Amino acid sequence: MHELTLTSEVCKVVAEASKGQRVTAVHLEIGKLSGVYAEAIRFCFELVSAEFPELAGAALHITEPEGRARCRRCEQSFTLHSALEACPCGSFELDWISGRGLIIQAMEVTSCAESAAVRA
Amino acid sequence: MCGICGCSSLSPEPRREPLDLSKPDTTLVRLEARVLGKNERFAMENKKRLQAERILTLNLLSSPGAGKTTLLERTLEALLPTRAVFVIEGDQQGELDAERVRRVGCPVVQINTGSGCHLDAQQVSHGLDALPLVPDSLLFIENVGNLVCPALFDLGEARRVVVASTPEGDDKPRKYPHIFRGADVVLLNKCDLLPYIRFDVERFRSMVREQNPRAEVIECVATQASGIAAWLAWLSQQGADLGRQETRSSSHT
Numbered sequence: 063m064h065e066l067t068l069t070s071e072v073c074k075v076v077a078e079a080s081k082g083q084r085v086t087a088v089h090l091e092i093g094k095l096s097g098v099y100a101e102a103i104r105f106c107f108e109l110v111s112a113e114f115p116e117l118a119g120a121a122l123h124i125t126e127p128e129g130r131a132r133c134r135r136c137e138q139s140f141t142l143h144s145a146l147e148a149c150p151c152g153s154f155e156l157d158w159i160s161g162r163g164l165i166i167q168a169m170e171v172t173s174c175a176e177s178a179a180v181r182a
Numbered sequence: 183m184c185g186i187c188g189c190s191s192l193s194p195e196p197r198r199e200p201l202d203l204s205k206p207d208t209t210l211v212r213l214e215a216r217v218l219g220k221n222e223r224f225a226m227e228n229k230k231r232l233q234a235e236r237i238l239t240l241n242l243l244s245s246p247g248a249g250k251t252t253l254l255e256r257t258l259e260a261l262l263p264t265r266a267v268f269v270i271e272g273d274q275q276g277e278l279d280a281e282r283v284r285r286v287g288c289p290v291v292q293i294n295t296g297s298g299c300h301l302d303a304q305q306v307s308h309g310l311d312a313l314p315l316v317p318d319s320l321l322f323i324e325n326v327g328n329l330v331c332p333a334l335f336d337l338g339e340a341r342r343v344v345v346a347s348t349p350e351g352d353d354k355p356r357k358y359p360h361i362f363r364g365a366d367v368v369l370l371n372k373c374d375l376l377p378y379i380r381f382d383v384e385r386f387r388s389m390v391r392e393q394n395p396r397a398e399v400i401e402c403v404a405t406q407a408s409g410i411a412a413w414l415a416w417l418s419q420q421g422a423d424l425g426r427q428e429t430r431s432s433s434h435t
Contacts, residue, residue: 064299064300064330064331064334066297067300067302068218071220072217097330097333097334097360098334134395146359154393155395164218165214165215165216166217167212167214168211169213
């Protein structure tokens with residue numbers, strides 16, 4: 063399950079960027095054509111984030127932008143909700159245009175007294 | 183992410199903005215970091231290193247049991263008399279595949295991924311360190327058998343080779359689009375079983391074309407070394423193409 067590897071990577075990047083401040087939330091973008099299952103990331107995040115003191119109890123917000131594809135048969139562009147979908151014309155001959163992003167967009171950090179505890 | 187080159191490095195001074203007035207102590211810090219950024223950086227390093235030595239590197243991908251190692255054995259038997267070839271073997275556990283490659287007489291390093299379901303570029307960079315690589319050679323990286331996870335991890339290879347086998351069924355390209363979309367060539371192995379199973383070669387070819395019109399499909403039987411000539415011809419073409427690209431890019435500098 064590559065979601066576990068990816069979640070560990072997310073937590074490492076965020077923990078490092080937090081420089082010891084307490085992280086209260088992490089914002090991720092997981093494109094519908096990225097090949098990554100957002101539910102599995104949520105499941106892993108609870109387990110993995112517990113291992114990082116900066117991330118203890120942090121919330122995870124995931125946005126899942128739809129994919130865009132262009133059909134090579136009917137030449138129409140349309141929205142794809144998953145990598146397994148066909149064009150409305152029935153064709154699977156699709157060029158994927160967007161929706162493969164896997165991005166750590168932002169984190170929310172708090173500078174209240176708790177964060178001092180993390181640093182100590 | 184950098185809007186110019188798509189690089190993934192965190193900006194040195196992340197932009198901070200107040201988030202919610204009801205939470206005065208909370209700040210939103212924009213990161214815009216690619217989740218696969220670290221792997222991509224290692225992959226880029228591997229690629230540079232391999233290109234500098236003119237080592238044609240191929241990432242072999244398939245489900246478990248499709249015949250990657252057998253294909254590799256036949257390929258090595260054909261190439262080793264005239265070419266320097268190296269192998270990195272990726273498996274969750276054990277040295278079985280590395281032993282098979284060693285028996286054919288090829289330098290090999292085995293990487294065990296443990297609980298990991300794919301090779302990543304950092305593991306491959308350690309593999310490169312462990313091999314006695316020489317310039318103008320070939321390197322095969324046999325990935326962990328899996329049609330899902332390895333598709334996401336660039337290893338720094340020049341070409342991706344997907345091995346499919348007939349008992350898996352002819353509909354796999356539509357079920358595992360990511361791996362077939364990334365392929366530069368698709369080898370359809372175990373074609374000697376076609377009389378005994380339900381597998382429509384034309385349906386398979388058309389499903390590969392749907393996902394990836396540029397990937398050639400080569401039918402083969404690795405155990406009997408049949409179809410290997412077409413595969414070797416494809417390989418030698420890739421070497422020639424890469425050589426030409428390099429001549430072109432060096433003539434520009």
